[in-house]
Amino acid sequence: MPRVNNDLGRIIKQQRITIPLTLQELAATSSVSSSHLGRIERGERFPSAHILRRIAKPLGFDEDELFTLAGFLSPQTSGVAEEKSATYGNRRLDPYVAKVLAEESIEIQRAVIGILNTIKLVAKGMSKGNE
Amino acid sequence: MPRVNNDLGRIIKQQRITIPLTLQELAATSSVSSSHLGRIERGERFPSAHILRRIAKPLGFDEDELFTLAGFLSPQTSGVAEEKSATYGNRRLDPYVAKVLAEESIEIQRAVIGILNTIKLVAKGMSKGNE
């Protein structure tokens, strides 16, 4: 049995105990077998993202909260869920561009992206030839 | 060869091509083997959270963004481009399209629209000649 330093398991168990729930009850509400849950709590198994997602709400965690605790998300990323209006990453999508594109079907929209990619590919080839 | 509906793989590949990167280059910067990355892209494997996390930044995704796309987080939890694009007129702007385009400068975005208009003009002329 991997003797790794196990924070996640202790946190999960702590939360389960304080609710309080038994492993079987948590298993019932989360659709994860109690044996697997037990092994996760004592650090013998590491939960996949699917499993984490299933047990988050029954334990009263926000999804991103558990993911952060599991080390899947870095702390700063989560808990924001705000502003987000038109910014993707740092850049913005020009409102006029958005409006015009939105009038096309999804297929056309995707095709446009395809064309853009092709152009960039060609451009790359040209710059490669220059070096 | 699971014939599952594979959005994630296509999105990842699309993003990789757009950057552009080869599988091997992405493998180098993400520390995930190229063969595994390839299988993920064509839906033969499903990436674990660890893998997803490793490839997020090299691909220019926010961590929670990729997790949401993978179905590990529900859309509302994270700050991803999701139906935040709402409706322009009656139609919607595909979130993925919006995201890709937003990574380009405003000039490029406008140029893309220009190309689209040109194509539509050409198409119109062709159909006119047929009638």
Added chain:
DNA sequence: ATTGACATTTGCCATTTGGCGAATTAGAAT
């Protein structure tokens, strides 16, 4: 102490993940 009812842990196994190296395919440059 013994029984009974639950809760937890363990043994075992099927399935999946992910890496390495070989084979195949795709692109360039003759």
Added chain:
DNA sequence: ATTCTAATTCGCCAAATGGCAAATGTCAAT
């Protein structure tokens, strides 16, 4: 077409995941 090179896919394998059922542990109430 041919050859050379880089990129992708395939075959195989070790390790990990997660479920089921049996074993073990815990704790009341006899």
